[in-house]
Amino acid sequence: xxxxxxxxxxxHLDQPWSxxxxxxxxxxxxxxxILNDKIPPEHILERIKxxxxxxxxxxxxxxxxxxxxLSRGKPIQKYLICNSDEGEPGTCKDHDILMxxxxxxxxxxxxxxxxxxxxxxxxxxxxxxxxxxxxxEQAIKEAYQEGYLGKNILGSGVDFxxxxxxxxxxxxxxxxxxxxxxxxxKRGWPRFKPPFPANYGLYGLPTTINNTETLAxxxxxxxxxxxWFAHLGGKENGGSKIFSxxxxxxxxxxxxxxxxxxxxxxxxxxxxxxxxxxIKAVIPGGSSMPVLPGEVMKRTRLDYDSLxxxxxxxxxxxxxVMDEHTCMVNALACITEFYYEESCGQxxxxxxxxxxxxxxxxxxxxxxxKPGDLDCLEQIAKGIEGRTICAFGEAIAWPVRxxxxxxxxxxxxxxxxxxxxxxxxxx
Amino acid sequence: xxxxxxIIQLTPEICQAIDQWVLKYPPxxxxxxxxxxxxxxQRAYGWLSDERMRALAEYLDLPPMDVYEVASFYSxxxxxxxxxxxxxVCMNISCHLCGSDNIIKHLESRLGICMGETTxxxxxxxxRAECLAACTDAPILQVDxxxxxxxxxxxxxDQVLEQLHQAGRKKGRDDAx
Ligand SMILES: Cc1cc2nc3c(=O)[nH]c(=O)nc-3n(C[C@H](O)[C@H](O)[C@H](O)COP(=O)(O)O)c2cc1C
Ligand code: FES
Numbered sequence: 001x002x003x004x005x006x007x008x009x010x011x012h013l014d015q016p017w018s019x020x021x022x023x024x025x026x027x028x029x030x031x032x033x034i035l036n037d038k039i040p041p042e043h044i045l046e047r048i049k050x051x052x053x054x055x056x057x058x059x060x061x062x063x064x065x066x067x068x069x070l071s072r073g074k075p076i077q078k079y080l081i082c083n084s085d086e087g088e089p090g091t092c093k094d095h096d097i098l099m100x101x102x103x104x105x106x107x108x109x110x111x112x113x114x115x116x117x118x119x120x121x122x123x124x125x126x127x128x129x130x131x132x133x134x135x136x137e138q139a140i141k142e143a144y145q146e147g148y149l150g151k152n153i154l155g156s157g158v159d160f161x162x163x164x165x166x167x168x169x170x171x172x173x174x175x176x177x178x179x180x181x182x183x184x185x186k187r188g189w190p191r192f193k194p195p196f197p198a199n200y201g202l203y204g205l206p207t208t209i210n211n212t213e214t215l216a217x218x219x220x221x222x223x224x225x226x227x228w229f230a231h232l233g234g235k236e237n238g239g240s241k242i243f244s245x246x247x248x249x250x251x252x253x254x255x256x257x258x259x260x261x262x263x264x265x266x267x268x269x270x271x272x273x274x275x276x277x278x279i280k281a282v283i284p285g286g287s288s289m290p291v292l293p294g295e296v297m298k299r300t301r302l303d304y305d306s307l308x309x310x311x312x313x314x315x316x317x318x319x320x321v322m323d324e325h326t327c328m329v330n331a332l333a334c335i336t337e338f339y340y341e342e343s344c345g346q347x348x349x350x351x352x353x354x355x356x357x358x359x360x361x362x363x364x365x366x367x368x369x370k371p372g373d374l375d376c377l378e379q380i381a382k383g384i385e386g387r388t389i390c391a392f393g394e395a396i397a398w399p400v401r402x403x404x405x406x407x408x409x410x411x412x413x414x415x416x417x418x419x420x421x422x423x424x425x426x427x
Numbered sequence: 428x429x430x431x432x433x434i435i436q437l438t439p440e441i442c443q444a445i446d447q448w449v450l451k452y453p454p455x456x457x458x459x460x461x462x463x464x465x466x467x468x469q470r471a472y473g474w475l476s477d478e479r480m481r482a483l484a485e486y487l488d489l490p491p492m493d494v495y496e497v498a499s500f501y502s503x504x505x506x507x508x509x510x511x512x513x514x515x516v517c518m519n520i521s522c523h524l525c526g527s528d529n530i531i532k533h534l535e536s537r538l539g540i541c542m543g544e545t546t547x548x549x550x551x552x553x554x555r556a557e558c559l560a561a562c563t564d565a566p567i568l569q570v571d572x573x574x575x576x577x578x579x580x581x582x583x584x585d586q587v588l589e590q591l592h593q594a595g596r597k598k599g600r601d602d603a604x
Contacts, residue, residue: 088558092560095560127462128503169504170501185458186458186461187496252564254563283520287520338557
């Protein structure tokens with residue numbers, strides 16, 4: 001299996017982030033080729049479509065299709081935004097791209113801007129990424145010096161200015177319209193859609209937003225070809241993907257491997273479950289995605305379609321592994337507390353519901369649960385799902401519903417016996 | 428503004444740093460620099476007083492409310508004085524599975540404070556952090572919203588506290604960027 005051949009292709013080098021090292025793997029060659037040969041934007045768009053690249057920010061939306069929504073010809077300012085707000089618990093891939101290969105993201109953004117006909121781009125990093133921000137500032141400075149950014153790039157007549165911006169601590173700003181509000185200097189309150197950012201985005205102007213990993217994949221797709229990329233993964237699931245595997249494994253880490261790799265293989269690469277324990281459960285796409293029993297995951301491949309068939313989603317590719325000694329009531333309380341803390345407060349079902357479920361689960365965990373609590377939980381979750389402006393509502397509802405679906409007996413034991421089944425078994 | 432109210436102006440260094448950010452946005456979109464302005468001021472003084480927030484609003488030609496609402500929305504802004512060092516421990520699922528509870532207990536007992544409090548010498552404030560995007564190196568401690576300490580153990584925590592203790596006694600606040 002081929003590792004680290006897309007976003008992490010400089011990883012094996014000393015100082016993988018340097019311009020020199022990026023060039024040594026073919027960096028900025030695609031941009032030069034496109035501009036020198038005056039390759040029409042439509043051709044590149046076609047390649048991206050053929051590559052079956054899907055958004056790596058969580059929703060898996062086909063990138064080529066998204067790019068085709070922005071009307072290139074319209075003679076008004078348009079924007080490109082890169083989303084490095086990375087904050088979904090379990091997810092830590094974008095930070096590594098920024099630290100290890102910032103120039104590839106920049107090249108990807110310039111090419112995307114060329115295809116989209118945008119002359120200004122913003123790269124939004126979460127406020128806690130101060131060191132990554134410094135690295136990206138340095139990389140942008142170098143790109144300007146080399147003539148890859150600014151006016152009349154490499155003498156081609158194409159302009160593109162790129163700026164790094166910083167958030168200030170708010171998970172919700174990863175949601176694309178909240179992120180736009182945040183760049184505008186406001187609270188990160190998601191907007192109603194439609195209108196979609198492609199029509200009404202930053203400062204009310206047409207905007208395309210993509211995730212860091214999505215944009216950083218672009219130069220490699222053009223270097224090796226759309227077919228090559230598509231064939232790395234399966235049908236409609238092109239490419240390789242960075243999986244952040246965390247929790248109860250021996251060697252947690254970010255592994256860039258082809259989409260469609262069986263989960264069991266990734267688990268092996270990550271050294272297996274720690275302390276020789278058995279696997280109990282896995283959340284395969286960041287903590288907002290439905291949990292699956294370990295046994296189900298062992299039979300599942302890691303791609304968009306296989307995971308959705310198995311009852312969950314690929315999400316951000318963050319794989320959280322829990323061993324047999326994990327109390328699922330405790331784990332769920334931890335997850336919903338995050339969403340309670342981070343709800344932006346705009347929609348009532350999310351703002352209130354996230355607190356209700358968190359308090360109910362904690363009560364059950366503390367041995368004070370009552371019969372009927374589980375039905376109540378289920379109902380609150382259903383009441384949130386689909387009733388909020390953005391998908392944050394689902395991010396609370398899905399964990400609750402999936403934990404109850406697969407591990408209901410553990411919750412019932414807590415209510416009935418006033419204590420934890422897992423702890424009782426250990427005794 | 429009543430005459431008793433103190434009129435505070437931002438220092439030239441702070442204004443300069445903010446100007447760098449204003450340049451990133453279209454000329455009519457100065458408001459975009461609010462987040463950066465607040466961060467720069469907080470970096471210089473440790474927290475955000477109402478007076479300084481008003482001064483920022485004035486500098487960017489905005490109603491003060493536009494600045495206050497941002498300051499109260501984002502978790503990295505401090506609207507009350509805090510300790511010299513902010514210690515934030517991630518408590519989300521990957522860190523939780525790898526023992527972040529023990530790290531917090533250890534910090535609480537070493538510092539003699541509870542989550543959210545500041546030590547009586549004014550050196551440390553202990554905070555809960557939300558996922559810091561370093562989950563494969565759990566558990567994570569972040570100091571002053573910038574520096575990551577990965578796979579922390581009680582021993583590592585003791586070393587960090589010792590270092591910060593010594594540095595904190597010598598050094599003032601750093602640059603306003
Ligand atoms: C609550 C919430 C948080 C999100 N956080 C992120 C994030 O941190 N990074 C990201 O790229 N996308 C995030 N997204 C998805 C974005 O809204 C958007 O779909 C994505 O940036 C599009 O890029 P892609 O098509 O390349 O995946 C989030 C969505 C929601 C609803
Ligand atoms: S869960 Fe702690 S850093 Fe992500």
